[in-house]
Amino acid sequence: MxxxxxxxxxxxxxxxxxxxxxxxxxxxxxxxxxxxxxxxxxxxxxxxxxxxxxxxxxxxxxxxxxxxxxxxxxxxxxxxxxxxxxxxxxxxxxxxxxxxxxxxxxxxxxxxxxxxxxxxxxxxxxxxxxxxxxxxxxxxxxxxxxxxxxxxxxxxxxxxxxxxxxxxxxxxxxxxxxxxxxxxxxxxxxxxxxxMIIDEAMGAERPQPGLPLELTTQEPLVKRALLAMQQSMEAPLGVEELARRLGVGRRKLERHFADALGMTPRQADRQIRLAQVRHLLGRGSRSVARIAAETGFCDSSHLIRAFREAEGTTPEAWRKAQQGEAARPS
Missing domain, CATH: 3.40.50.880 (Class I glutamine amidotransferase (GATase) domain)
Structure with missing residues (x-):
C-alpha cells in the first residue's frame, strides 16, 4: 500500500x-x-x-x-x-x-x-x-x-x-x-x-498573558519590582515589603516608578492584576470569586468595584461582550 x-x-x-x-x-x-x-x-x-x-x-x-x-x-x-x-x-x-x-x-x-x-x-x-x-x-x-x-x-x-x-x-x-x-x-x-489537554484552539488575536504593555520599561529597579508583583499576584506585596525585598527605601522605589512609568507602585500593581483578570475572564467559565482569589482581590465585591472603575462595566458583562465579539462572523 x-x-x-x-x-x-x-x-x-x-x-x-x-x-x-x-x-x-x-x-x-x-x-x-x-x-x-x-x-x-x-x-x-x-x-x-x-x-x-x-x-x-x-x-x-x-x-x-x-x-x-x-x-x-x-x-x-x-x-x-x-x-x-x-x-x-x-x-x-x-x-x-x-x-x-x-x-x-x-x-x-x-x-x-x-x-x-x-x-x-x-x-x-x-x-x-x-x-x-x-x-x-x-x-x-x-x-x-x-x-x-x-x-x-x-x-x-x-x-x-x-x-x-x-x-x-x-x-x-x-x-x-x-x-x-x-x-x-x-x-x-x-x-x-x-x-495535549488544551481546551480550545486560540486565534491569533488572543492577548498574551503577562505585563500590560504600558508597564514595559528598561529601568532595572522598576523591572525587578514589576516581576516581583507579577510573581506574588495572589498575595500582593505592600509597597514597604516590596521595597524591602528589593533592598531599597520606599521613597526611592516610588521615585523610580514616577520617573519610568508616571505612576505609583500601587497603581502599577493594580494594572497587573486587572490585566490578569481580563485574561482569566476570556479563558473559560471561572467564577468571579475564584478569579478574585487568584488575582489578589479580597473577594468578588472588591474585584467588581475595581473592574468597574477601570472598565466601566462588571466582569461578567465584560466577559459576555468578549464572547459575543468572538462569536461574530468575521
Missing part, C-alpha cells in the same frame, strides 16, 4: 539555547495530527530538525536535540520554523543557517519565528515590511535591538502573508494548530490540542 504524501512538511532550525517547551509544543501538535490516535507515525505531517553540522543543539534547560538531516533545499518543506531562546545566544546562529533562511525566502517558502526566532528572522533582513509577534517579556529587548520597529506583543501569534511568528511557550501549540487546520483540517487541529 502506497503511503500518501504528507500534507504539511515542516523544517526546524534550533538556535543555541533554544526554548525546549516552545519546540516541543509545536512538534507535538504536528505529531498528534499526523496519525490516528497518538500512534505518532508521520503520515499527514512530516517534521525534521535541520543543521549544517549535525551536532546536537543544547536547549536553554540543557536538554540536547540531535538534528535529523542537513540543510539542503528549503523548498522540500512547506514552512521553515526558527525556534529561538535566550536573547544573548541568538547571535551564535551559524552563517549557513542565515544563508539557508534567505534561500527559503527566495524560493517562497513561508518562514516562522517562534519565541526569539523572530529576532533571528529580523536580523537576517527577512521581516522588513512585515508585522511580527514577540513575547511581552522581550518587547523592550526588540525595541532596543531594532530601532523604530514596534513588534506585536499583545496577541499570541501573528500571520502576515508568508511570515508567521508567535510569542513562544504555549502559543507555539496554537500556531502549529493553525497550520494543521489550514493544511489538514480543523478536526485534526482540535484532536491534537485535546490530547
Amino acid at each position: 502506497t503511503t500518501p504524501a504528507p500534507r504539511l512538511r515542516i523544517g526546524f532550525l534550533l538556535a543555541p539555547r533554544f526554548t525546549l517547551c516552545a519546540f516541543a509544543n509545536f512538534v507535538d501538535v504536528l505529531r498528534l495530527a499526523a496519525d490516528e490516535g497518538d500512534r505518532s507515525r508521520p503520515i499527514l505531517c512530516r517534521w525534521r530538525v535541520l543543521s549544517p553540522t549535525m551536532d546536537p543543539v543544547e536547549s536553554s534547560c540543557g536538554v540536547r536535540v540531535t538534528p535529523d538531516e542537513r540543510l539542503g533545499d528549503p523548498s522540500r518543506f512547506d514552512y521553515i520554523v526558527v525556534v529561538g531562546g535566550l536573547v544573548d545566544e541568538i547571535e551564535r546562529l551559524l552563517p549557513d543557517h542565515i544563508a539557508f533562511l534567505r534561500r527559503a525566502a527566495g524560493a517562497g517558502v513561508p518562514l516562522v519565528g517562534v519565541c526569539t526566532g523572530t529576532f533571528i528572522l529580523h536580523r537576517a533582513g527577512l521581516l522588513n515590511g512585515y508585522k511580527a509577534c514577540v513575547s511581552w517579556f522581550h518587547h523592550e529587548d526588540f525595541l532596543h535591538e531594532f530601532d523604530g520597529l514596534v513588534p506585536v506583543s499583545d496577541q499570541i501569534f501573528v500571520v502576515d502573508r508568508d511570515r508567521l511568528s508567535c510569542s513562544g511557550g504555549a502559543s507555539s501549540a496554537h500556531l502549529a494548530a493553525f497550520l494543521v487546520d489550514r493544511h489538514i483540517g480543523p478536526a485534526a487541529a482540535r484532536k491534537s490540542l485535546a490530547i
Whole structure:
C-alpha cells in the first residue's frame, strides 16, 4: 500500500539555547495530527530538525536535540520554523543557517519565528515590511535591538502573508494548530490540542498573558519590582515589603516608578492584576470569586468595584461582550 504524501512538511532550525517547551509544543501538535490516535507515525505531517553540522543543539534547560538531516533545499518543506531562546545566544546562529533562511525566502517558502526566532528572522533582513509577534517579556529587548520597529506583543501569534511568528511557550501549540487546520483540517487541529489537554484552539488575536504593555520599561529597579508583583499576584506585596525585598527605601522605589512609568507602585500593581483578570475572564467559565482569589482581590465585591472603575462595566458583562465579539462572523 502506497503511503500518501504528507500534507504539511515542516523544517526546524534550533538556535543555541533554544526554548525546549516552545519546540516541543509545536512538534507535538504536528505529531498528534499526523496519525490516528497518538500512534505518532508521520503520515499527514512530516517534521525534521535541520543543521549544517549535525551536532546536537543544547536547549536553554540543557536538554540536547540531535538534528535529523542537513540543510539542503528549503523548498522540500512547506514552512521553515526558527525556534529561538535566550536573547544573548541568538547571535551564535551559524552563517549557513542565515544563508539557508534567505534561500527559503527566495524560493517562497513561508518562514516562522517562534519565541526569539523572530529576532533571528529580523536580523537576517527577512521581516522588513512585515508585522511580527514577540513575547511581552522581550518587547523592550526588540525595541532596543531594532530601532523604530514596534513588534506585536499583545496577541499570541501573528500571520502576515508568508511570515508567521508567535510569542513562544504555549502559543507555539496554537500556531502549529493553525497550520494543521489550514493544511489538514480543523478536526485534526482540535484532536491534537485535546490530547495535549488544551481546551480550545486560540486565534491569533488572543492577548498574551503577562505585563500590560504600558508597564514595559528598561529601568532595572522598576523591572525587578514589576516581576516581583507579577510573581506574588495572589498575595500582593505592600509597597514597604516590596521595597524591602528589593533592598531599597520606599521613597526611592516610588521615585523610580514616577520617573519610568508616571505612576505609583500601587497603581502599577493594580494594572497587573486587572490585566490578569481580563485574561482569566476570556479563558473559560471561572467564577468571579475564584478569579478574585487568584488575582489578589479580597473577594468578588472588591474585584467588581475595581473592574468597574477601570472598565466601566462588571466582569461578567465584560466577559459576555468578549464572547459575543468572538462569536461574530468575521
